[in-house]
Amino acid sequence: MFYVYVVFYKSLPSSLSLSLYWITHIISGSDMSTSDDKPEIVERGTKDEKHEEDDKEEGKGGFIEKVKDFIHDIGEKIEEAIGFGKPTADVTAIHVPLINLHKADIVVDVLVKNPNPVPIPLIDINYLVESDGRKLVSGLIPDAGTIKAHGEETVKIPLTLIYDDIKQTYADINPGSIIPYRVKVDLIVDVPILGRLTIPLEKTGEIPIPYKPDIDLEKITFETFSFEETVANLHLKLENKNDFDLGLNSLDYEVWLGDVSIGGAELTKSAKVEKSGITYIDIPITFKPKDFGSALWDMIRGRGTGYSMKGNIDVDSPFGNMKLPISKEGGTTRLKKKKEDRDYDDDDEDDED
Template identity: 25%
Template sequence: MMPRYISFLICCLLIGLVQGCSSLQQVGQVMEGRKPTAQVEGIRLTGLDFDGVDLVFDVDVHNPNLFAIDLAEFDYDLQLFEQSFLKGRQSAGVNLAAQTKSRIEVPLRLGFQQLLKSYHQLRNADQASYQLDMGLGFIMPVIGNLRLPVSFAGDFPVPKIPDFSIRSLSVKRLTLNEAEVLLQLGVENPNSFSLVLQQLDYNLKLNGAAIGKGLIRQPVDIAQGGNSVLSIPLTIDLAEAGKGLYSALLGLSGIRYELNGSILASGPRELLESFKIPLEKQGHI
């Protein structure tokens, strides 16, 4: 009886293993046909300063399964003018709900010095060709880790920082105690796309004295390659600014200025939603 019982157990075990392998194989086949899909929907410029430009690639990921899956990480290789420029890997930690489409953002920072050193043609270029090769790393049930390759190519405008200059400082009213002046700030847009200056956050010094600071919401449209003027009204407390500035405002001497702050701007909706431009300017009026 004992040998027959052992033989029976072995047969049951073998049958179970065969059925188990068959089930796993079937599940694997099902999962093979239910892999997530991904597509790069576009590219946006989110930051611009004297050191570089911040780009964001929007990637839509679709999970067709009846259960949630995890996007653990992604790697990327950004190529400019058919040359690899920026490689890296970032953790994602995104849980993708069942049968839904989710958007992830891939932020990349392009430094101007490194760009110009690697690509001399960028100095006078208005457009740059690029290709982004990505690998999305998923943690999947049964089949384990899965890397999904995604590629996206196109052209993006090469952004250039607008040039600012103080056109004039007009004295509207002058007493021994205070002065009302109008500062005309010129802005030139060297880009191949239009800009909308939405607001100005500024700090102004005249002859070393802090004159004023504030936030001006005065939307100004500047066409590509065009220029415009921002008018900034100021009231100066001459008791704090000193007699030297009083004499300067009478036209007896020049005025040294320092203008710092930032301008919130936007561009074409498909590329530029909103970004800040640093404002740093010194000189004489």
């Protein structure tokens, strides 16, 4: 003999009626039909069997109440899940931590906000950098992290532009120029219930293709002269061939007269070098003339002597700090008196000789 328990809970969400039906069905081992809030027991057995089941009624009722509470909690969780929202994202900044003649490192800051009660993973980040519709670089960053529940996080996307690759691909992009760019980013996130979502982002800006400055040692003026130690000034002409201004911070250099190094140094020097402009810089130097042989005597006699110069300049630009090389091979310079005009034309004197 057996009993049929017919149970119906009006207080539960309608979406859980089916689940409750099957759980109650398993407990009672029979079919169900609609009744009031309290379970209705229909007797179909003998009195002895009914008496035995009455002893167990209280225990079974407590168990069913626990099942009811459990399913109610599940219903609340499902309702919360149905209310999950789509994360939002925005490009907040673009940084250029490194730029030189060979490459530019770019970091894109993306602020991602998660409105959901659980953390969400960033599955992939796809990025593309283009200029006037032409691809400069693209890539994929997998497993980019997790955004905490009801939180936000700035995700940093590192990119690198290799200038040689760009110039080989697009011959019309010239060194020293400024080109427009567009960064496109697709964030792929995984949200419970909603599944995988793609959040597209874009940001535009400008990036330079740097060109190294030209440098000339126009003349050397002596402050004090002796064969043991001479103090002189190197008068340098620095030409900026870029389409943007440079702010000189410092330079390091080494100078050779003929085949002999007269030394070098690293100096802090401030000067503005305007775009496509020329700036003159004076650099003090100390050396021993007795080590130079014929190169020095050629200078003393008014003849030009060959020189070479290599080094680097540290400059600020509208796009960030740069360290650019400077070099001059096979140049010619002359000895000048201390107070002579800087605009002395070496080429004219070469012609007169």
